[in-house]
Amino acid sequence: MLDTSVSERHTLSILVDNEPGVLARVVGLFSGRGYNIESLTVSEVDEARHQSRISVVTSGTPIVIEQIKKLLARLVPVHSVQDLTIGPAHVERELALVKTMNTGNKRVEALRVADSFRARTLDSTLNSFVFEVTGNSSKVTAFIELMSSLGDVEVARTGVCGMTRGNKIDMS
Amino acid sequence: MNMEQTKSVPQMMEGAELILKVLEDQGVEVIFGYPGGAVLPIYDALFRNNSIRHILVRHEQAAVHAAEGYARSTGKVGVVLVTSGPGATNAVTGLTDAMMDSVPIVCLTGQVPSHLIGTDAFQEADTSGITRPCTKHNYLCKSSASLQANVEEAFHVARSGRPGPVVIDLPKDVQLLDAPFVEGGVLNANKQRYQPRIKPAAEQVKKAVKLMKKAKQPIIYGGGGLVNSGPEASEKLRELVALTGWPSTLTLMGLGALSADDPHFLGMLGMHGTYEANMAMHQCDFMLNIGARFDDRVTGRLNAFSPSSVKVHADIDPSSIGKVVQVDVGIIGDAGAVLDALLAELKKESFAPNAKALSGWWKQINEWRARDCLKFVQSGQVIKPQNAVKRLYELSRERDIYITTEVGQHQMWAAQYFGFHQPNRWMTSGGLGTMGYGLPSAVGTQIAHPEATVIDISGEASFLMNMQELSTIAQYRLPVKVFILNNEWMGMVRQWQELNHGSRYSESYSASLPDFVKLAETFGMKGLRASNIDQLDDVITAMLDSDGPVIADICIEKEENCFPMIPSGAAHNEMILSAADEASNPVSDEGKLLV
Ligand SMILES: Cc1ncc(C[n+]2csc(CCOP(=O)(O)OP(=O)(O)O)c2C)c(N)n1
Ligand SMILES: [Mg+2]
Numbered sequence: 001m002l003d004t005s006v007s008e009r010h011t012l013s014i015l016v017d018n019e020p021g022v023l024a025r026v027v028g029l030f031s032g033r034g035y036n037i038e039s040l041t042v043s044e045v046d047e048a049r050h051q052s053r054i055s056v057v058t059s060g061t062p063i064v065i066e067q068i069k070k071l072l073a074r075l076v077p078v079h080s081v082q083d084l085t086i087g088p089a090h091v092e093r094e095l096a097l098v099k100t101m102n103t104g105n106k107r108v109e110a111l112r113v114a115d116s117f118r119a120r121t122l123d124s125t126l127n128s129f130v131f132e133v134t135g136n137s138s139k140v141t142a143f144i145e146l147m148s149s150l151g152d153v154e155v156a157r158t159g160v161c162g163m164t165r166g167n168k169i170d171m172s
Numbered sequence: 173m174n175m176e177q178t179k180s181v182p183q184m185m186e187g188a189e190l191i192l193k194v195l196e197d198q199g200v201e202v203i204f205g206y207p208g209g210a211v212l213p214i215y216d217a218l219f220r221n222n223s224i225r226h227i228l229v230r231h232e233q234a235a236v237h238a239a240e241g242y243a244r245s246t247g248k249v250g251v252v253l254v255t256s257g258p259g260a261t262n263a264v265t266g267l268t269d270a271m272m273d274s275v276p277i278v279c280l281t282g283q284v285p286s287h288l289i290g291t292d293a294f295q296e297a298d299t300s301g302i303t304r305p306c307t308k309h310n311y312l313c314k315s316s317a318s319l320q321a322n323v324e325e326a327f328h329v330a331r332s333g334r335p336g337p338v339v340i341d342l343p344k345d346v347q348l349l350d351a352p353f354v355e356g357g358v359l360n361a362n363k364q365r366y367q368p369r370i371k372p373a374a375e376q377v378k379k380a381v382k383l384m385k386k387a388k389q390p391i392i393y394g395g396g397g398l399v400n401s402g403p404e405a406s407e408k409l410r411e412l413v414a415l416t417g418w419p420s421t422l423t424l425m426g427l428g429a430l431s432a433d434d435p436h437f438l439g440m441l442g443m444h445g446t447y448e449a450n451m452a453m454h455q456c457d458f459m460l461n462i463g464a465r466f467d468d469r470v471t472g473r474l475n476a477f478s479p480s481s482v483k484v485h486a487d488i489d490p491s492s493i494g495k496v497v498q499v500d501v502g503i504i505g506d507a508g509a510v511l512d513a514l515l516a517e518l519k520k521e522s523f524a525p526n527a528k529a530l531s532g533w534w535k536q537i538n539e540w541r542a543r544d545c546l547k548f549v550q551s552g553q554v555i556k557p558q559n560a561v562k563r564l565y566e567l568s569r570e571r572d573i574y575i576t577t578e579v580g581q582h583q584m585w586a587a588q589y590f591g592f593h594q595p596n597r598w599m600t601s602g603g604l605g606t607m608g609y610g611l612p613s614a615v616g617t618q619i620a621h622p623e624a625t626v627i628d629i630s631g632e633a634s635f636l637m638n639m640q641e642l643s644t645i646a647q648y649r650l651p652v653k654v655f656i657l658n659n660e661w662m663g664m665v666r667q668w669q670e671l672n673h674g675s676r677y678s679e680s681y682s683a684s685l686p687d688f689v690k691l692a693e694t695f696g697m698k699g700l701r702a703s704n705i706d707q708l709d710d711v712i713t714a715m716l717d718s719d720g721p722v723i724a725d726i727c728i729e730k731e732e733n734c735f736p737m738i739p740s741g742a743a744h745n746e747m748i749l750s751a752a753d754e755a756s757n758p759v760s761d762e763g764k765l766l767v
Contacts, residue, residue, distance in 0.1 A: 070491035
């Protein structure tokens with residue numbers, strides 16, 4: 001099909017059996033067919049049922065996004081695939097740890113920026129801080145950009161995790 | 173794993189023995205395999221087992237193809253047993269083939285003992301990693317406690333929904349250790365976590381029927397899903413065709429779902445399909461696709477594919493719907509169940525085809541038919557390959573016949589000139605196009621149908637790819653017939669080089685061929701040769717009358733091309749019908765990019 005439509009960014013929330021190979025199966029589906037993974041988070045969320053939730057941010061044309069969801073859903077250990085982006089309203093959060101290196105005015109400015117982003121200070125030395133910042137991806141990105149302009153930074157980001165608002169629960 | 177366990181006291185037994193017990197419970201009668209260090213406990217259990225037959229192939233790829241032939245000709249799950257490392261990697265081509273053509277296979281692979289996994293132990297390979305993309309699902313079974321559940325689920329997954337291959341990788345210690353076995357099974361059928369949709373949604377069926385009622389120039393386009401669904405689906409399809417009087421076409425994988433004699437059947441469609449089938453696909457105003465996947469061999473150039481039709485697509489795999497062609501109504505469900513529902517709804521709505529429009533449509537189709545796109549001229553002494561297949565068909569009509577093929581021109585000639593009347597009679601490698609598929613597939617088919625006539629329509633180059641299976645054929649005295657259309661070329665490659673690469677025949681000549689008659693004799697088989705047209709019928713008759721295995725070397729016109737053809741990058745209405753057409757329709761630059 002000549003798919004000329006534009007690429008969209010979608011956040012998918014996938015509930016899977018936490019068994020060996022399940023992450024490789026999900027990731028392999030994307031890499032094997034040339035789809036994008038912009039971010040990925042995964043952790044066990046239900047110990048008793050051995051289930052994990054994988055949150056994937058991907059981008060593609062509407063047809064590709066549709067295909068990704070159907071291909072995920074047909075995997076044996078996948079219980080549910082939610083597209084948070086098209087579903088009812090949802091919340092998304094990402095956490096980043098940002099180490100900044102600076103002294104003097106720039107160090108003071110870094111603290112001020114951290115304060116306005118409600119970032120927490122996890123560690124400090126005479127010429128460095130480690131901040132923890134949480135928010136949607138654009139807030140986290142903005143924080144990192146500001147910090148970068150104030151000195152060298154090292155960044156670790158979790159990637160997005162999300163869920164729908166409201167009183168429905170996604171379980172298998 | 174979230175599975176309901178039935179309450180029965182488990183009995184402890186050796187893992188290998190447990191595996192065979194589960195296989196018995198699943199109705200397995202035969203395994204195709206090849207031994208090695210990492211599966212010796214299972215081979216030992218087989219030695220003691222009286223109900224499961226093991227067929228020793230000569231290469232693990234052939235084990236999978238044999239299991240595919242068995243599965244496609246019976247509708248049952250084909251079972252494979254191979255060792256770790258090279259045994260498993262040799263099986264990969266077969267697994268990929270089964271994946272592409274939706275063939276239900278359970279493949280047991282040996283693995284080094286658990287404590288050695290990851291140490292680059294002797295004959296260790298990351299089998300679950302290697303086979304993940306070419307299986308429907310796979311297991312690395314590290315715990316005896318879940319062994320029974322894993323094997324049971326593997327069969328359920330292989331045969332349910334869109335069928336496919338499943339690998340169970342079994343470390344040697346798990347085969348040897350005692351494991352709990354529960355009589356009657358541990359997985360409650362209704363509580364399986366894998367539950368594909370079988371029955372279509374009523375509202376989708378209603379929408380489809382509404383569109384069917386408006387159709388003026390309709391076509392039914394059926395695929396391998398009809399065969400996978402079981403023989404009832406073909407019955408229902410025949411009922412639908414009779415009820416509607418609509419023209420119908422089938423994909424390579426669907427051949428036999430309608431009888432080749434049915435006047436509504438326009439022949440196979442696609443790259444080497446008939447002119448009438450492709451033209452009707454191009455010009456129809458309504459298309460009902462049942463169990464086909466708009467494969468690129470079928471659609472031709474996508475932006476010119478059936479431009480003015482309303483499309484309904486029924487498929488058991490939701491991801492097939494809307495993948496390459498956008499449709500107006502998608503129906504998720506098993507082909508047989510969808511046909512059932514469509515027939516019921518059509519009857520409820522007292523469906524009657526639009527007789528006037530339909531007769532005009534048939535008139536147009538009959539004009540296309542009159543081009544007689546499969547005609548050929550058998551002049552002179554050299555055997556035309558089309559004629560060889562046609563005579564094979566005509567001389568074997570009264571027999572209980574199963575055909576397998578290799579890949580190339582001979583495969584297409586077989587599809588074009590051999591008529592199939594029932595499903596499950598035609599075993600060919602469609603999606604992957606695996607040379608070397610046909611001979612082992614014939615082994616599996618013959619094992620399943622010992623009394624039937626099983627013929628591998630072969631090319632001389634493909635035959636060489638798995639000819640070690642002659643030894644299997646000899647060992648089990650299988651009366652398999654190998655019908656080699658010998659053109660001394662990788663004919664299909666030569667044809668593409670002629671069309672796309674200025675007749676520069678780079679490395680496509682079949683040099684240093686064996687004498688196939690003598691080759692047959694060294695395996696204790698009958699060898700026959702037809703060098704000219706006068707010998708053709710006699711050789712075919714002698715082959716069919718022989719109650720043992722035969723290789724028939726049919727020396728055919730060497731440079732014959734396979735027509736009609738949609739050149740790569742062209743549309744359904746841009747077919748070339750003959751060599752004369754070829755020169756006036758050079759392949760486009762975009763076309764040369766395609767495979
Ligand atoms: C394993 C494999 N390797 C390569 C190919 C590419 N290929 C397709 S057809 C063909 C030639 C087949 O020659 P032959 O078996 O003699 O059949 P013919 O076309 O001459 O009838 C080749 C090399 C393939 N399909 N499979
Ligand atoms: Mg050849």
